[in-house]
Ligand code: SF4
Protein backbone atom coordinates (compact mmCIF):
# COMPACT_ATOMS: atom_id res chain seq x y z
CA UNK A 1 0.00 0.00 0.00
CA UNK A 2 1.14 3.56 -0.72
CA UNK A 3 2.11 5.34 2.49
CA UNK A 4 -0.09 8.45 2.19
CA UNK A 5 -3.56 8.27 3.79
CA UNK A 6 -6.33 10.82 3.20
CA UNK A 7 -7.49 12.15 6.59
CA UNK A 8 -11.14 13.22 6.28
CA UNK A 9 -11.04 15.74 9.11
CA UNK A 10 -10.18 19.03 7.37
CA UNK A 11 -12.31 18.74 4.26
CA UNK A 12 -13.18 21.65 1.94
CA UNK A 13 -16.30 23.53 3.11
CA UNK A 14 -18.96 25.60 1.37
CA UNK A 15 -19.41 27.72 4.52
CA UNK A 16 -16.20 28.29 6.49
CA UNK A 17 -18.16 28.87 9.70
CA UNK A 18 -20.03 25.55 9.48
CA UNK A 19 -17.80 22.44 9.79
CA UNK A 20 -20.62 20.19 8.54
CA UNK A 21 -20.90 22.05 5.20
CA UNK A 22 -18.54 19.70 3.34
CA UNK A 23 -18.09 20.77 -0.29
CA UNK A 24 -18.97 17.45 -1.94
CA UNK A 25 -18.09 18.54 -5.46
CA UNK A 26 -14.56 19.42 -4.43
CA UNK A 27 -14.27 16.29 -2.26
CA UNK A 28 -15.37 14.06 -5.17
CA UNK A 29 -12.68 15.59 -7.37
CA UNK A 30 -10.02 15.14 -4.68
CA UNK A 31 -11.01 11.50 -4.10
CA UNK A 32 -10.84 10.85 -7.86
CA UNK A 33 -7.29 12.22 -8.15
CA UNK A 34 -6.15 10.46 -4.95
CA UNK A 35 -7.34 7.05 -6.16
CA UNK A 36 -6.19 7.58 -9.74
CA UNK A 37 -2.65 8.13 -8.44
CA UNK A 38 -2.62 4.75 -6.71
CA UNK A 39 -3.40 5.84 -3.12
CA UNK A 40 -6.16 3.92 -1.33
CA UNK A 41 -6.31 4.71 2.41
CA UNK A 42 -9.07 6.93 3.89
CA UNK A 43 -9.44 7.83 7.56
CA UNK A 44 -12.64 9.19 9.09
CA UNK A 45 -14.14 9.30 12.61
CA UNK A 46 -17.53 9.59 14.28
CA UNK A 47 -17.11 13.20 15.30
CA UNK A 48 -15.14 14.75 12.46
CA UNK A 49 -16.92 17.69 10.80
CA UNK A 50 -19.68 17.67 13.40
CA UNK A 51 -20.60 14.08 12.46
CA UNK A 52 -20.61 14.75 8.69
CA UNK A 53 -17.26 13.19 7.72
CA UNK A 54 -18.50 9.58 7.75
CA UNK A 55 -21.50 10.25 5.52
CA UNK A 56 -19.29 12.36 3.22
CA UNK A 57 -17.01 9.29 2.94
CA UNK A 58 -20.03 7.23 1.91
CA UNK A 59 -21.06 9.71 -0.79
CA UNK A 60 -17.58 10.48 -2.18
CA UNK A 61 -15.93 7.05 -1.89
CA UNK A 62 -18.20 4.12 -0.99
CA UNK A 63 -21.02 5.01 -3.38
CA UNK A 64 -18.64 5.73 -6.27
CA UNK A 65 -15.95 3.04 -6.09
CA UNK A 66 -15.90 -0.78 -5.64
CA UNK A 67 -15.54 -1.70 -1.97
CA UNK A 68 -12.30 -3.61 -2.53
CA UNK A 69 -10.58 -0.69 -4.27
CA UNK A 70 -10.02 1.38 -1.09
CA UNK A 71 -9.44 1.05 2.66
CA UNK A 72 -11.86 2.82 4.97
CA UNK A 73 -10.95 3.40 8.61
CA UNK A 74 -13.14 4.80 11.37
CA UNK A 75 -12.92 5.09 15.13
CA UNK A 76 -14.92 4.43 18.27
CA UNK A 77 -15.13 7.68 20.28
CA UNK A 78 -14.16 6.39 23.73
CA UNK A 79 -14.88 9.87 25.17
CA UNK A 80 -18.58 9.46 24.16
CA UNK A 81 -19.03 6.20 26.09
CA UNK A 82 -21.20 6.88 29.15
CA UNK A 83 -23.36 3.81 29.59
CA UNK A 84 -23.68 0.16 28.58
CA UNK A 85 -24.80 -0.20 24.97
CA UNK A 86 -23.25 3.10 23.76
CA UNK A 87 -20.45 1.44 21.78
CA UNK A 88 -22.81 -1.03 20.08
CA UNK A 89 -25.19 1.83 19.14
CA UNK A 90 -22.40 4.08 17.84
CA UNK A 91 -20.72 1.28 15.84
CA UNK A 92 -24.03 0.34 14.14
CA UNK A 93 -24.59 4.03 13.34
CA UNK A 94 -21.09 4.31 11.85
CA UNK A 95 -21.58 1.33 9.51
CA UNK A 96 -24.82 2.93 8.33
CA UNK A 97 -23.40 6.42 7.94
CA UNK A 98 -20.47 5.07 5.92
CA UNK A 99 -22.67 2.67 3.92
CA UNK A 100 -20.30 -0.28 4.49
CA UNK A 101 -20.54 -3.78 5.93
CA UNK A 102 -17.04 -3.65 7.36
CA UNK A 103 -14.22 -1.25 8.22
CA UNK A 104 -10.76 -2.18 6.95
CA UNK A 105 -9.24 -0.66 10.09
CA UNK A 106 -11.14 0.29 13.23
CA UNK A 107 -9.62 2.19 16.14
CA UNK A 108 -10.44 3.01 19.72
CA UNK A 109 -10.20 6.76 19.34
CA UNK A 110 -7.76 8.95 21.25
CA UNK A 111 -6.62 6.68 24.08
CA UNK A 112 -4.84 8.37 26.93
CA UNK A 113 -4.83 7.40 30.61
CA UNK A 114 -8.41 8.59 31.14
CA UNK A 115 -9.94 7.30 27.89
CA UNK A 116 -8.15 3.97 28.42
CA UNK A 117 -9.93 3.63 31.76
CA UNK A 118 -13.25 4.28 29.97
CA UNK A 119 -12.39 1.69 27.30
CA UNK A 120 -11.57 -0.83 30.03
CA UNK A 121 -14.76 -0.03 31.93
CA UNK A 122 -16.90 -0.77 28.88
CA UNK A 123 -14.84 -3.70 27.55
CA UNK A 124 -14.07 -1.87 24.30
CA UNK A 125 -11.13 -4.08 23.28
CA UNK A 126 -13.32 -7.20 23.63
CA UNK A 127 -16.06 -5.41 21.69
CA UNK A 128 -13.86 -4.65 18.67
CA UNK A 129 -12.40 -8.17 18.77
CA UNK A 130 -15.98 -9.47 18.58
CA UNK A 131 -16.66 -7.16 15.61
CA UNK A 132 -13.56 -8.64 13.97
CA UNK A 133 -14.76 -12.20 14.54
CA UNK A 134 -18.14 -11.26 13.06
CA UNK A 135 -16.50 -9.67 10.00
CA UNK A 136 -17.50 -6.02 10.48
CA UNK A 137 -13.90 -5.05 11.32
CA UNK A 138 -10.87 -6.40 9.43
CA UNK A 139 -8.11 -5.09 11.74
CA UNK A 140 -8.23 -3.11 14.94
CA UNK A 141 -5.98 -0.85 16.96
CA UNK A 142 -6.13 2.48 18.71
CA UNK A 143 -5.05 6.08 18.31
CA UNK A 144 -3.00 7.42 21.17
CA UNK A 145 -2.33 10.75 22.87
CA UNK A 146 -0.27 10.28 26.01
CA UNK A 147 3.24 9.43 27.11
CA UNK A 148 5.25 6.35 26.16
CA UNK A 149 4.86 4.62 29.55
CA UNK A 150 1.05 4.69 29.14
CA UNK A 151 1.41 3.26 25.61
CA UNK A 152 3.65 0.51 26.95
CA UNK A 153 1.07 -0.37 29.63
CA UNK A 154 -1.79 -0.56 27.10
CA UNK A 155 0.22 -2.70 24.69
CA UNK A 156 1.29 -5.04 27.51
CA UNK A 157 -2.32 -5.40 28.66
CA UNK A 158 -3.76 -5.65 25.14
CA UNK A 159 -1.28 -7.43 22.86
CA UNK A 160 -4.25 -8.26 20.59
CA UNK A 161 -4.23 -4.66 19.22
CA UNK A 162 -2.82 -4.98 15.72
CA UNK A 163 -1.54 -1.43 15.15
CA UNK A 164 -1.34 1.98 16.79
CA UNK A 165 -1.89 5.46 15.42
CA UNK A 166 0.62 7.96 16.83
CA UNK A 167 1.30 11.67 16.63
CA UNK A 168 4.68 11.78 14.92
CA UNK A 169 6.29 14.91 13.57
CA UNK A 170 9.73 16.46 13.79
CA UNK A 171 8.64 19.22 16.19
CA UNK A 172 7.22 16.74 18.73
CA UNK A 173 10.01 14.20 18.22
CA UNK A 174 11.73 14.96 21.54
CA UNK A 175 8.84 16.89 23.14
CA UNK A 176 8.42 15.96 26.81
CA UNK A 177 4.62 15.72 26.62
CA UNK A 178 4.03 14.22 23.17
CA UNK A 179 7.15 11.98 23.09
CA UNK A 180 6.89 11.09 19.39
CA UNK A 181 10.20 9.23 19.29
CA UNK A 182 9.66 7.31 22.52
CA UNK A 183 6.12 6.32 21.51
CA UNK A 184 7.30 5.10 18.11
CA UNK A 185 10.09 3.07 19.73
CA UNK A 186 7.59 1.58 22.20
CA UNK A 187 5.24 0.53 19.40
CA UNK A 188 8.14 -1.01 17.47
CA UNK A 189 9.30 -2.89 20.58
CA UNK A 190 5.84 -4.45 20.80
CA UNK A 191 5.97 -5.35 17.09
CA UNK A 192 3.07 -3.07 16.12
CA UNK A 193 2.61 -1.34 12.80
CA UNK A 194 2.32 2.42 13.10
CA UNK A 195 0.01 4.86 11.37
CA UNK A 196 1.08 8.47 11.70
CA UNK A 197 -1.33 11.30 12.51
CA UNK A 198 -0.58 15.01 12.75
CA UNK A 199 2.64 14.79 10.68
CA UNK A 200 2.26 18.52 9.87
CA UNK A 201 0.98 19.31 13.39
CA UNK A 202 -2.36 20.70 12.29
CA UNK A 203 -0.74 22.87 9.61
CA UNK A 204 1.86 24.41 11.97
CA UNK A 205 4.71 22.84 10.00
CA UNK A 206 3.30 23.98 6.65
CA UNK A 207 3.82 27.64 7.56
CA UNK A 208 7.20 27.95 9.22
CA UNK A 209 8.97 31.30 9.88
CA UNK A 210 10.92 32.74 6.90
CA UNK A 211 14.35 31.93 8.37
CA UNK A 212 13.30 28.28 8.81
CA UNK A 213 11.90 28.02 5.28
CA UNK A 214 15.12 29.55 3.94
CA UNK A 215 17.14 26.68 5.48
CA UNK A 216 14.77 24.15 3.92
CA UNK A 217 14.83 25.76 0.46
CA UNK A 218 18.64 26.03 0.49
CA UNK A 219 18.80 22.26 0.98
CA UNK A 220 15.95 21.31 -1.40
CA UNK A 221 14.54 24.26 -3.39
CA UNK A 222 11.49 22.32 -4.56
CA UNK A 223 10.43 20.79 -1.20
CA UNK A 224 7.68 22.78 0.57
CA UNK A 225 7.75 22.95 4.40
CA UNK A 226 4.71 20.62 4.53
CA UNK A 227 6.49 18.08 2.33
CA UNK A 228 9.50 18.10 4.68
CA UNK A 229 7.15 17.18 7.54
CA UNK A 230 5.46 14.36 5.61
CA UNK A 231 8.78 12.97 4.41
CA UNK A 232 10.13 12.99 7.98
CA UNK A 233 7.18 10.90 9.21
CA UNK A 234 7.09 8.55 6.20
CA UNK A 235 10.81 7.78 6.53
CA UNK A 236 10.57 6.37 10.06
CA UNK A 237 11.07 2.62 10.44
CA UNK A 238 7.82 0.77 11.19
CA UNK A 239 5.50 3.42 9.71
CA UNK A 240 2.96 1.96 7.29
CA UNK A 241 0.71 4.96 6.59
CA UNK A 242 1.04 8.72 7.10
CA UNK A 243 -2.25 10.58 7.30
CA UNK A 244 -2.66 14.04 5.89
CA UNK A 245 -5.86 16.01 6.48
CA UNK A 246 -5.99 17.58 3.05
CA UNK A 247 -8.32 20.54 2.44
CA UNK A 248 -7.50 21.55 -1.13
CA UNK A 249 -6.73 19.93 -4.46
CA UNK A 250 -3.41 21.78 -4.47
CA UNK A 251 -2.34 20.06 -1.22
CA UNK A 252 -3.52 16.70 -2.51
CA UNK A 253 -1.68 17.07 -5.82
CA UNK A 254 1.51 18.06 -4.05
CA UNK A 255 1.36 15.25 -1.46
CA UNK A 256 0.57 12.56 -4.00
CA UNK A 257 3.41 13.79 -6.23
CA UNK A 258 6.17 12.70 -3.84
CA UNK A 259 4.71 10.38 -1.19
CA UNK A 260 4.82 7.36 -3.50
CA UNK A 261 8.60 7.26 -3.20
CA UNK A 262 9.37 9.03 0.10
CA UNK A 263 12.22 7.21 1.88
CA UNK A 264 14.20 7.93 5.06
CA UNK A 265 15.80 11.39 5.26
CA UNK A 266 19.59 11.62 5.10
CA UNK A 267 21.96 13.24 7.61
CA UNK A 268 21.88 16.59 5.81
CA UNK A 269 18.09 16.76 5.89
CA UNK A 270 17.95 15.70 9.54
CA UNK A 271 20.37 18.51 10.43
CA UNK A 272 18.14 21.03 8.63
CA UNK A 273 15.10 19.80 10.60
CA UNK A 274 16.98 20.04 13.85
CA UNK A 275 17.79 23.71 13.07
CA UNK A 276 14.17 24.35 12.05
CA UNK A 277 12.96 22.76 15.31
CA UNK A 278 15.17 25.14 17.28
CA UNK A 279 13.68 28.11 15.45
CA UNK A 280 10.11 26.88 15.98
CA UNK A 281 10.58 26.05 19.66
CA UNK A 282 11.80 29.62 20.20
CA UNK A 283 8.44 30.83 18.89
CA UNK A 284 6.58 29.86 22.11
CA UNK A 285 3.16 29.57 20.42
CA UNK A 286 0.15 27.46 21.49
CA UNK A 287 0.54 23.81 20.44
CA UNK A 288 -3.02 23.43 19.11
CA UNK A 289 -3.35 21.11 16.09
CA UNK A 290 -6.80 22.48 15.08
CA UNK A 291 -8.44 19.05 15.36
CA UNK A 292 -11.58 20.83 16.71
CA UNK A 293 -12.45 18.03 19.16
CA UNK A 294 -13.05 20.76 21.76
CA UNK A 295 -15.48 22.99 19.92
CA UNK A 296 -18.51 20.72 20.16
CA UNK A 297 -18.25 20.46 23.92
CA UNK A 298 -18.04 24.22 24.54
CA UNK A 299 -21.32 25.64 25.93
CA UNK A 300 -20.22 29.15 24.84
CA UNK A 301 -19.51 27.96 21.26
CA UNK A 302 -16.04 29.52 21.30
CA UNK A 303 -14.04 28.83 18.11
CA UNK A 304 -11.09 27.77 20.27
CA UNK A 305 -8.57 26.66 17.59
CA UNK A 306 -9.26 29.74 15.48
CA UNK A 307 -8.39 32.00 18.40
CA UNK A 308 -5.24 29.98 19.12
CA UNK A 309 -4.22 30.29 15.50
CA UNK A 310 -4.69 34.09 15.62
CA UNK A 311 -2.61 34.23 18.78
CA UNK A 312 0.17 32.21 17.14
CA UNK A 313 0.14 34.48 14.11
CA UNK A 314 0.39 37.50 16.40
CA UNK A 315 3.28 35.86 18.23
CA UNK A 316 5.06 35.15 14.96
CA UNK A 317 5.03 38.88 14.15
CA UNK A 318 1.69 39.15 12.27
CA UNK A 319 -0.06 42.48 11.67
CA UNK A 320 -2.01 43.17 14.86
CA UNK A 321 -4.66 45.38 13.23
CA UNK A 322 -5.48 42.82 10.54
CA UNK A 323 -5.54 40.02 13.11
CA UNK A 324 -7.83 42.08 15.38
CA UNK A 325 -10.37 42.32 12.54
CA UNK A 326 -10.34 38.52 12.18
CA UNK A 327 -10.61 38.21 15.97
CA UNK A 328 -13.81 40.30 15.89
CA UNK A 329 -15.20 38.18 13.02
CA UNK A 330 -14.60 34.93 14.94
CA UNK A 331 -16.83 36.17 17.75
CA UNK A 332 -19.65 37.54 15.60
CA UNK A 333 -22.14 34.71 16.11
CA UNK A 334 -20.44 32.84 18.92
CA UNK A 335 -18.55 33.27 22.18
CA UNK A 336 -15.18 35.00 22.44
CA UNK A 337 -12.23 34.05 24.72
CA UNK A 338 -13.55 36.59 27.25
CA UNK A 339 -16.84 34.60 27.43
CA UNK A 340 -15.10 31.42 28.64
CA UNK A 341 -16.76 30.26 31.88
CA UNK A 342 -13.83 27.93 32.73
CA UNK A 343 -16.00 24.80 32.83
CA UNK A 344 -12.99 22.96 31.27
CA UNK A 345 -15.16 20.55 29.26
CA UNK A 346 -12.92 21.29 26.26
CA UNK A 347 -9.85 20.17 28.20
CA UNK A 348 -11.33 16.73 28.78
CA UNK A 349 -11.32 15.99 25.04
CA UNK A 350 -8.17 17.85 23.94
CA UNK A 351 -5.66 15.26 22.66
CA UNK A 352 -2.84 17.77 23.13
CA UNK A 353 -3.77 18.17 26.82
CA UNK A 354 -3.86 21.95 26.51
CA UNK A 355 -5.06 24.05 29.44
CA UNK A 356 -7.56 25.69 27.15
CA UNK A 357 -9.31 27.95 29.67
CA UNK A 358 -6.01 29.47 30.85
CA UNK A 359 -4.74 29.83 27.29
CA UNK A 360 -7.93 31.60 26.22
CA UNK A 361 -7.33 34.15 28.98
CA UNK A 362 -3.86 34.69 27.55
CA UNK A 363 -5.32 35.13 24.04
CA UNK A 364 -7.95 37.56 25.31
CA UNK A 365 -5.29 39.61 27.10
CA UNK A 366 -3.04 39.70 24.02
CA UNK A 367 -5.84 41.12 21.86
CA UNK A 368 -7.21 43.59 24.41
CA UNK A 369 -3.89 45.42 24.89
S1 SF4 B 1 -13.59 26.08 29.57
FE1 SF4 B 1 -14.21 27.79 28.29
S2 SF4 B 1 -13.61 27.20 26.24
FE2 SF4 B 1 -13.60 25.34 27.45
S3 SF4 B 1 -15.62 24.44 27.14
FE3 SF4 B 1 -15.76 25.72 28.98
S4 SF4 B 1 -16.45 27.72 28.24
FE4 SF4 B 1 -15.75 26.57 26.45
Ligand code: SF4
Pocket residue numbers: 287288289290291292293294295304305349350351352353354356
Ligand atom coordinates in the same frame (compact mmCIF):
# COMPACT_ATOMS: atom_id res chain seq x y z
S1 SF4 C 1 -7.52 23.02 21.66
FE1 SF4 C 1 -7.07 20.83 21.67
S2 SF4 C 1 -9.02 19.84 21.07
FE2 SF4 C 1 -9.19 22.02 20.53
S3 SF4 C 1 -8.57 22.11 18.38
FE3 SF4 C 1 -6.74 22.56 19.63
S4 SF4 C 1 -5.70 20.56 19.88
FE4 SF4 C 1 -7.84 20.13 19.17
